[in-house]
Every structure is written in structure tokens, then in C-alpha cells.
Amino acid sequence: MDLASLFGILIAYSMLLGSIILSGNPMALYWDTGSMILVVIGSLGSLMMASDMSTLKNIPKYIGLVFKAKEYNSTEIITQLVGFAESARKDGLLSLDDAIKDVEDKFLSDGLRLVVDGTDPLIITKILELEMEKMDDRHSKGAGFFDTWAALAPAYGMLGTVIGLIGMMANLGDSAGIGSAMALALITTFYGSLVANSIALPIAMKLRLNHDKEMLQKEIMLEGILSIQSGDNPRILEQKLYSFLPVPNRPVSQEVQ
Secondary structure, three states, rough: OOHHHHHHHHHHHHHHHHHHOOOHHHHHOOOOHHHHHHHHHHHHHHHHHHOOHHHHOOOOHHHHHHHHOOOOOHHHHHHHHHHHHHHHHHHHHHHHEEEEEEEEOOHHHHHHHHHHOOHHHHHHHHHHHHHHHHHHHHHHHHHHHOOOOOOOOHHHHHHHHHHHHHHHHHOOHHHHHHHHHHHHHHHHHHHHHHHHHHHHHHHHHHHHHHHHHHHHHHHHHHHHHHHHHHHOOOHHHHHHHHOOHHHHOOOOHHHHO
């Protein structure tokens, strides 16, 4: 469980409910079934029109990734790559053949397999960069889905506002009708902003954050794979790979370099 996501949603909605309660207004004032249907179901309908079935099927997966804690231990990857470099310099690239079997990351194991097989460095680079590009496309599609929802929900909120204003103008002689129509106009705007800013945008931002972490891992792996193939000194390789990380995330021995 990603505690940041869990605590974030708890804090956000606690502050929202607390604000409503402290303002002295009953919760019933903030619930309108018609407005909720218009904003949530309406915006989701438009979102479905703008998406393909493969993206829609992955919605539960995207939401699950927001709350699923996935560790990206770059230091461990660098240590592993330096170890492979030491073995390759000492016993040759073919010595990595058995070690590859214990590598859990498919991207890394595939890249090292290409090295052991004697593949041209340009071809290795092209294959692995293509894999990273396709991963970027998949992740961008997921984040983009929620970005689009964040744009559509407030728009449907504005539609509800227009509907409420039309009702208000049509009942200028009825003070009770004006009040209910004005309430409808405001509550739909509230729902649109709520969906966009407390659901859709945070999910899109979290997906992009996870994507950036995974891409950093892949960049480190790619650089390490190519350096192992070219026979770089393991100590130089280690320093090169740690340059991908912020200084506070580097071992003490690397911070002073």
C-alpha cells in the first residue's frame, strides 16, 4: 500500500468534510443526485467517447497503481550492474550467461542477454530505447485518460450551472424556484471541481511520478548494459551511474566526488 496516496486522500476529504461541518451547513445541502449523475456519469460518457476499449479496460489497473507501493531501488541496480561489469572484465562477457538467469527485471535481463550474444551496441541501443519509448506511450495513455477526465468534469459542472440558470430565469416570479435552481447551478460546479481536483488530477500526477521513477531505472540499466559491453572500468561505471541520482540519494563515498 502506498501510504502517501492513502494519507493524501484521507487528509483531502477530511478537510473537505471538516470545512462543510465547521461552516454550519448540513451535509444534505451538498448532495444532489441529478447533479452528481450529470457531472460524474456525463463526464465519464464523454471520456469513453474519447478513449479506446483497451484504455477503459485498464482503468482498475491505473487506479490500483496509485495505491500500490512499488520500490525502485536504484542503488541496488547500480551495485548489481557494477558486479556484472567486474565479472565481465575478469572472466569475459560469456561469464554473465548464468548470472542473467537470476535477474528479475526483464528489461535488464534482455539487455544483458543481447550483450552476451555479441549483438552490435547500436542494435542493443535501438532495441532497448524502443522498449522504453513504448513503455512511455503506455504510461502516457493512462495519465492522459485522467487528465482528460479532469478537463471534462468541470465542463459538465458548467453545463449544470447553465441548466440551473435557465431554470432560475424561467421562474423569476417564483422565489422558491429561483432558490432551488440557483442551488443546482452551484452544486454542479462544486461536483465538477471536486472530481477534477480530488480524483482525476491527483491520479494523473501519481501515475506520472511512478513513470518517472521507472524511466530513471531503465536509463540507468541502459547505460550500465552498454558500458559493460564496451568494457568500462567498474569504478568508472559506478561513478557514471550514480550521476543519475540526486546527491542525497548517493552513498557517502559518491557524494564527495
